[in-house]
Amino acid sequence: MSERFIKLLLLSIGSGFMVFFCLFPFLYMLLISLGENPTAVWKGTGFLTLDNYREVLQRESLHFIDYLRNSMVVSSVSALFSVLISSLSAYAVTRLSFPGRLFLLFFVLAVSLFPPISIVGYLFKLMSLLGLINTYSSLILPYISLNLPLSLWILTSYFSQIPLELDRAALVDGASRWRILFRIILPVALPGVFSAFLLSFIFSFNEFILALTLTTDYRARTVPVGIALFQGLHGETPWGTIMAASVITILPIVLLTVLFQKYIIGGLTRGAVKG
Amino acid sequence: MRAFLLLFLLFLLVGCEKREERVVTFAVGGAPNEIEFWEKLVREFEERKGIKVKLLRQPTDTDQRRQGLVVALRSGMKDPDVFLMDVAWLPQFAASGWLEPLEGSGLKREVFFKRVVKLVDIYSGKLVALPVYVDGGVLYYRKDLLEKYGYSKLPETWEELLEYSLRVQRGERKKSPQFFGFVWQGAQYEGLVCTFLEFASSRGGGITFRKGRLVLNTGPNVEALTFMRDLIHRYRISPPNTYTEMKEEEVRMFFQEGNALFERNWPYAWALHQSKDSKVRGKVGIAPLPKFKGGRRASTLGGWHIGISRFSDTKRESLEFLKFVLSYEVQKRLALNLGWNPGRTDVYEDRDVLKRMPHFKVLREVFNYIVARPVSPYYTQVSEVLQKYLNSALSGRLSPEEALRRAEEEVGKVVERYSR
Amino acid sequence: MLKGTLGRYSSDELRDAFTFLLPLILFISIFILLPVMGTFLISTYREVTFLEKEFVFLENYLKLLSDGAFWQSLRFTLLFVLVSVPLEMVLGLAFALIINERIPFRGLLRTVLLIPWAVPLAVSARVWELIYNYNYGLANLLLLKMGITDEPVNWLGTELGAFIALVISDVWKTTPFVAIIFLAGLQAIPGEIYAQAQIDGANLFQRFFRITLPLLKPVAVVALLFRSVDALRVFDLVYVLTHGGPGGSTTSLSLYAYKHFLAGDFGYGSAVSVILFLIAFLLSILYVRASGFLSEVAR
Numbered sequence: 001m002s003e004r005f006i007k008l009l010l011l012s013i014g015s016g017f018m019v020f021f022c023l024f025p026f027l028y029m030l031l032i033s034l035g036e037n038p039t040a041v042w043k044g045t046g047f048l049t050l051d052n053y054r055e056v057l058q059r060e061s062l063h064f065i066d067y068l069r070n071s072m073v074v075s076s077v078s079a080l081f082s083v084l085i086s087s088l089s090a091y092a093v094t095r096l097s098f099p100g101r102l103f104l105l106f107f108v109l110a111v112s113l114f115p116p117i118s119i120v121g122y123l124f125k126l127m128s129l130l131g132l133i134n135t136y137s138s139l140i141l142p143y144i145s146l147n148l149p150l151s152l153w154i155l156t157s158y159f160s161q162i163p164l165e166l167d168r169a170a171l172v173d174g175a176s177r178w179r180i181l182f183r184i185i186l187p188v189a190l191p192g193v194f195s196a197f198l199l200s201f202i203f204s205f206n207e208f209i210l211a212l213t214l215t216t217d218y219r220a221r222t223v224p225v226g227i228a229l230f231q232g233l234h235g236e237t238p239w240g241t242i243m244a245a246s247v248i249t250i251l252p253i254v255l256l257t258v259l260f261q262k263y264i265i266g267g268l269t270r271g272a273v274k275g
Numbered sequence: 276m277r278a279f280l281l282l283f284l285l286f287l288l289v290g291c292e293k294r295e296e297r298v299v300t301f302a303v304g305g306a307p308n309e310i311e312f313w314e315k316l317v318r319e320f321e322e323r324k325g326i327k328v329k330l331l332r333q334p335t336d337t338d339q340r341r342q343g344l345v346v347a348l349r350s351g352m353k354d355p356d357v358f359l360m361d362v363a364w365l366p367q368f369a370a371s372g373w374l375e376p377l378e379g380s381g382l383k384r385e386v387f388f389k390r391v392v393k394l395v396d397i398y399s400g401k402l403v404a405l406p407v408y409v410d411g412g413v414l415y416y417r418k419d420l421l422e423k424y425g426y427s428k429l430p431e432t433w434e435e436l437l438e439y440s441l442r443v444q445r446g447e448r449k450k451s452p453q454f455f456g457f458v459w460q461g462a463q464y465e466g467l468v469c470t471f472l473e474f475a476s477s478r479g480g481g482i483t484f485r486k487g488r489l490v491l492n493t494g495p496n497v498e499a500l501t502f503m504r505d506l507i508h509r510y511r512i513s514p515p516n517t518y519t520e521m522k523e524e525e526v527r528m529f530f531q532e533g534n535a536l537f538e539r540n541w542p543y544a545w546a547l548h549q550s551k552d553s554k555v556r557g558k559v560g561i562a563p564l565p566k567f568k569g570g571r572r573a574s575t576l577g578g579w580h581i582g583i584s585r586f587s588d589t590k591r592e593s594l595e596f597l598k599f600v601l602s603y604e605v606q607k608r609l610a611l612n613l614g615w616n617p618g619r620t621d622v623y624e625d626r627d628v629l630k631r632m633p634h635f636k637v638l639r640e641v642f643n644y645i646v647a648r649p650v651s652p653y654y655t656q657v658s659e660v661l662q663k664y665l666n667s668a669l670s671g672r673l674s675p676e677e678a679l680r681r682a683e684e685e686v687g688k689v690v691e692r693y694s695r
Numbered sequence: 696m697l698k699g700t701l702g703r704y705s706s707d708e709l710r711d712a713f714t715f716l717l718p719l720i721l722f723i724s725i726f727i728l729l730p731v732m733g734t735f736l737i738s739t740y741r742e743v744t745f746l747e748k749e750f751v752f753l754e755n756y757l758k759l760l761s762d763g764a765f766w767q768s769l770r771f772t773l774l775f776v777l778v779s780v781p782l783e784m785v786l787g788l789a790f791a792l793i794i795n796e797r798i799p800f801r802g803l804l805r806t807v808l809l810i811p812w813a814v815p816l817a818v819s820a821r822v823w824e825l826i827y828n829y830n831y832g833l834a835n836l837l838l839l840k841m842g843i844t845d846e847p848v849n850w851l852g853t854e855l856g857a858f859i860a861l862v863i864s865d866v867w868k869t870t871p872f873v874a875i876i877f878l879a880g881l882q883a884i885p886g887e888i889y890a891q892a893q894i895d896g897a898n899l900f901q902r903f904f905r906i907t908l909p910l911l912k913p914v915a916v917v918a919l920l921f922r923s924v925d926a927l928r929v930f931d932l933v934y935v936l937t938h939g940g941p942g943g944s945t946t947s948l949s950l951y952a953y954k955h956f957l958a959g960d961f962g963y964g965s966a967v968s969v970i971l972f973l974i975a976f977l978l979s980i981l982y983v984r985a986s987g988f989l990s991e992v993a994r
Contacts, residue, residue: 003899014793015804021867022807025822028833038831061310061332085718092715096708104716106983111727113921113979115928117949118972121956121965122733123726128350145726148719177711206815208931209949213956216347217331224817228935229334239825246821250814257813261806264813268872269879342957349744349959367959370745463940516829519852519941652745655958663764667942672854685763692758692963693743 026250033243052244063218064245067226071205072252074136074222078143079200082151083193085144090155091181095167105156112149116209127214138214139222143207147200150271154199157270158192159185195267198260205253223249299326299592302355304333304340306524306547312612320599326592335524337361337465341655348373348584356587357596359407359579362395362647363465363654368582369398370652375583376401380594382601386619388642395650396580403582405601406618408609410577411641412473412564415530415538415548419558420447433477433502433565436537440512443536451534456512458526459539461503463666466522468648468658469575470539471665474499476573476646477566482661484649487690489657491683492676499567500668500675508671518669531555539564541577542638546614561634563641572644578618610635616642653693660685731972738966744959755966764943765967768951771944772971774858776926779865783922784915786866787873792907794874795881812871820935823864827851827936854944857937861945864932869925873918880914881907913985920982924975 032038033053036046056064093101123142124133132138162185170180186193208224215221227249230242257264303313310332317328331354333340341364347355348368360368368374378401384392387406396404416429424443430436440456447454460466468482475481480495506513514521514529521529523540527547530538533554538544548559566572581600583593599605606617610628616638622628623639649657664682667673673681738756741749759765794805811819826833827850835847850856884907892902930949933939939946939954946954948971955964 007899011793011796011798014789015798018790018793018804019807022811022871025819025826025867026810028826029822032825038825038828042836063332085722088715089719092712096712096715097704098709098712098716099704108719108723109986110976110979110983111723113924113975113982114727114731115949115968115971115975117928117930117952118734118968119727119730120953121737121961121968122730124346124350124956125733126730128352133346133350133352141722142726145722148723152719177715202813206813206817208815208817208934209953212934213346213953216343216352224815224931227815227821228817228931229339230821242821243825246818249818253813253815254810257809258806261802261809264809265805265875265878268875345957345959367745371959372745463938463942515849516852519849520829653743653958656960659954659958660764663943666940670852670854670941672942672944681763688758688762692741693746 029243029246029250032239033247035240038239052240053248055241056245056248062230062241063221064223064226064248066218067221067223068249070136070218070220071223071249074139074143074220075201075204077136078140078147078204079197081140082144082147082200083155083197086148086151086196087155087181087186087193089148089152090159091177091185093152093156094159095164095177095180095185105153108149108152112146116146116207120209120213123210124213133214134216134220136220139204139207139211139220142210142214143200143204146207147203150203150267151196151200153271154196154267155189155192158189162188191263191266192270194260195263195270198256198263199267199271202253202256202264297327297589297592299328299356299589299596300331300354301328301596302331302333302340302344302358304335304337304359306335306543308547308550309543309613312609316600316605316608320596324595324599326595328596331355336522337363344368348586351586353584353586353588355584356589356593357581357583359581360404361465362391362576362578362580363658365395365404365580365582366398366650366654367652369403373585374398374403375585375587375590376403377405377583377594377597378402380598382598386621388618388620390645391576391578391618394576394647404580405582405597407579407581407600407606408615408618409642410541410543410579410616411574411638411645412469412539412577413542413574413638413641414562414564415540415544416560416562417536417555417558418560420536429560429562430537430565432568433474434568436565437506437510437512440536441510444512447536453534455514455529455535456510457506457537457539458513458521458529458535459506459517460523460526461507461513461517461521461666461669462519462525463662464522465658465662467518467665467669468661469577471500471503471661472575472646472648473539473564473573474503474567477564477570478502479567479570481646482649484651484690487694489649489683489686489690491661491686492679496679497675500665500679502567504669504671504675507669518666542614542616545634546612561637563637563644573646574641574644576645576647578616580618653689656689656693657686660689734965734968734972737961738969740962742960742962742965744961751962755963756970758963759966759970764946765951767943768946768948768967769970771858771946772927772929772948775861775865775929775947776923778858779862779869780919780922780926782862782866783870783873784919786870787918788877788911788915790870790874791877791881792903795878808871808874810871811868812875816868816931817935819868820864820932823860823867824851824936827856827860851937852941854941857941857945861929861932861936864936865926865929868932869922873922876914876918876921877911880911883914884910916985917982920978920985924978924982927971927975927978 031041034048035041036049040046056062093105127133127138166184167180170184206224211222211225227242227245230245301317314330317330321328333343344358384402388409391406391409396402420443424446426439430439436457444454444456460470472482475496478495478499480493480499483490507515507517526538526540527544529535531548531553545561548555563572564574581597583590583597587593603619603621606619606622607625607628609615610617610622611631623635628635660682664678668675668678739750739752741751790808794801794808829847829849834850838844838848848856850860888906889902892906897905928949929947933945933947933950937945939950948967952964952967955967
């Protein structure tokens with residue numbers, strides 16, 4: 001009896017704290033975004049105005065819409081390609097025998113832990129050489145590569161659960177390996193493909209240091225960098241506008257999280273622990 | 276096979292990046308009213324010359340402005356074509372070979388401030404940039420408050436400024452608890468070096484290279500830095516966030532909200548203090564910065580210079596635009612509308628300018644006291660060290676002597692690394 | 696040796712494996728491995744935008760040894776890892792225990808937990824920047840209202856304040872990730888063990904300390920190592936929140952390298968990156984071994 005009570009008590013306090021801990025910065029963000037200035041919320045005057053949102057969305061020279069569009073394009077394209085490429089590799093790893101299979105998996109895992117600062121200097125030179133600085137490609141190409149390890153691990157985990165009999169039957173029927181991958185494996189492993197896509201998307205959307213170094217302006221700059229360097233039109237740091245921009249930016253991400261929580265958690269645990 | 280198809284698609288995507296028509300891209304940052312004015316100028320230029328110009332809006336912060344340009348120039352990008360550069364980092368750009376020489380462009384360089392041009396705009400014998408406007412630190416003060424407390428003359432020395440501040444602050448605090456005597460730039464950024472240079476020079480010190488060595492840890496410098504620290508921690512006439520948050524705009528806003536008696540800032544703040552929504556409109560005076568007892572006044576040389584990228588694909592058009600910006604007419608309008616001190620000396624004799632900008636008299640005086648930061652392509656690294664240690668001293672983490680000693684030592688290593 | 700093994704693989708399979716793996720290998724080689732090697736190479740040059748390029752071999756590294764600012768950033772980076780990662784582990788475990796229970800709104804709770812992790816750090820760092828603002832930040836507002844302090848705390852202006860601010864923000868951001876990893880570990884523990892223990896009379900806390908903790912150890916090691924490597928590369932947070940200040944006290948190694956890139960000194964910046972790379976690499980080898988161990992166990 002008392003033990004159940006203790007447990008219940010701990011759980012309610014704990015979950016209450018957890019919800020507060022996770023969400024209060026967002027609540028604060030929302031409140032500030034609705035005020036004329038950072039103190040409007042507490043004073044009650046100049047509060048509940050949409051001016052900041054209007055400013056962010058309509059003032060062309062802030063380029064916020066550009067940043068958002070760049071982020072969407074860069075993240076979805078790189079997520080798409082990294083999932084496609086890693087599903088090919090995951091197929092090879094789970095279905096074909098070749099030397100160094102395990103080595104490849106673990107090598108890729110190690111690669112995913114390289115500090116981005118150690119590639120950024122040379123990447124900058126490479127992209128300059130290719131004339132790609134400040135283009136979508138300058139971000140998409142490295143993002144695909146950086147997302148490959150996690151995608152590969154997630155997909156390998158999903159693919160290895162699909163019984164080999166499925167492919168064997170198809171092979172006997174004379175189907176090519178490409179056909180098997182795209183017609184049999186991928187449809188069955190769709191949840192895994194989706195998790196890998198989601199996680200790649202989120203990682204690309206959040207990436208900062210490459211976006212900061214490889215882009216110079218609104219033509220390719222992504223939204224995290226845009227917001228980090230955000231300078232408004234009123235001299236002092238325009239908190240209201242920044243927070244309004246932040247609210248709009250996190251909206252799609254929060255939506256993805258709310259809708260696909262299971263896939264994200266599934267992908268994270270498979271990618272990071274189970275393998 | 277399909278894998279290659281994918282790759283092929285991807286590289287197609289790479290090839291599909293949009294190419295733009297022949298347009299001059301002009302990168303400029305600044306306060307909102309400045310950007311608005313540039314936009315107007317650009318439109319006029321387009322109409323007059325039939326050359327298209329795109330304004331690339333940069334942040335206000337000079338470090339972030341530099342970052343955008345360094346990335347573009349270092350990678351040899353075609354854009355931006357024309358841009359403004361802070362005197363502090365112009366030497367890095369020039370020495371890196373990123374600037375197109377302006378020789379033979381038909382520009383008369385004699386009409387610009389000779390000393391300034393000689394100091395920063397000429398690199399290995401070639402003219403690579405020209406001053407759009409020159410800057411110097413000035414003192415803003417509240418005329419109404421000085422009157423209210425019975426001060427009939429301005430503080431001549433820092434000691435007097437302290438005395439005035441203490442008394443006015445005590446009085447004003449009764450009504451507004453956020454009131455401070457003196458606001459200035461103390462955050463860890465370039466502006467701190469400028470402020471320090473002024474305090475130090477007016478005490479007889481400075482930041483100078485002698486025989487390839489930076490001389491920093493001197494008696495006058497220590498005294499100046501101690502005084503700066505004491506303004507915050509001992510006399511408390513400068514806000515405690517001076518060394519964390521106070522940059523130009525923070526300082527200007529603080530003063531403009533009516534929360535300070537004195538303000539150290541650049542001339543650009545004048546026009547803004549007089550704007551419609553300013554709480555100190557009509558109550559502000561401008562003067563040269565004070566000096567220490569027995570010292571001489573000093574004002575750090577700042578300002579922005581215009582140049583053309585060596586990688587520009589529209590050099591001819593860009594030069595036209597540069598000439599337009601430096602023309603008598605535009606320079607005069609920049610002075611009248613933004614309160615900038617033109618890089619051209621002839622504008623200072625213009626009757627309209629003198630009539631509508633009476634404070635230009637003060638500014639002209641200020642330019643007699645100008646002191647320059649070290650001119651060097653690796654100045655930013657030197658400055659980084661200075662900023663760090665000056666800021667440590669202001670925060671009280673290091674004693675002023677210790678901070679200057681370490682800064683001198685560390686700068687020595689920077690110099691050693693880059694000069695061989 | 697290779698020849699011996701080759702015999703076991705059919706040439707048809709090998710060819711297909713190669714084709715299927717080629718895109719991945721190409722991408723990782725060109726955009727990750729090549730740049731890393733490039734960085735190593737650049738670090739042996741004096742490569743500055745305004746000077747002649749010159750091969751100096753280890754000179755950049757020797758300069759690092761006597762560079763006080765480098766040591767300061769190394770110390771900060773390690774301290775940051777040592778303080779924030781353990782906090783994240785403890786809090787992450789607590790959160791994992793909560794969302795592992797069969798409680799109402801469990802799905803919703805998990806979603807809530809994910810949000811701080813999913814949102815771009817550069818964006819949430821700006822919210823934290825405002826929270827710590829001296830004049831009107833939430834932190835000072837609360838402290839003053841509740842009477843904990845008489846004067847506002849200069850969060851980002853003092854060395855300690857800035858450090859604490861960074862740790863709090865980092866813990867907020869990454870605890871969810873740790874919790875998710877622990878959740879996976881918890882779900883792998885069979886329920887019968889607990890049932891048996893309950894029959895044997897072990898109470899809630901005994902069950903936690905005797906069963907849960909020991910069984911979670913492998914997962915904890917993985918989470919710990921992964922988070923440590925991740926925290927070592929901290930950049931976004933310091934870039935936005937403190938710019939490395941006050942007085943350079945919160946300049947992480949990544950930021951220190953970046954500042955040199957910005958000043959046009961690629962050789963020196965690369966040398967700093969290489970040092971960070973080596974530290975991270977050592978830890979990631981441990982990590983890879985730990986997760987390898989784990990996947991062996993899982994089989």
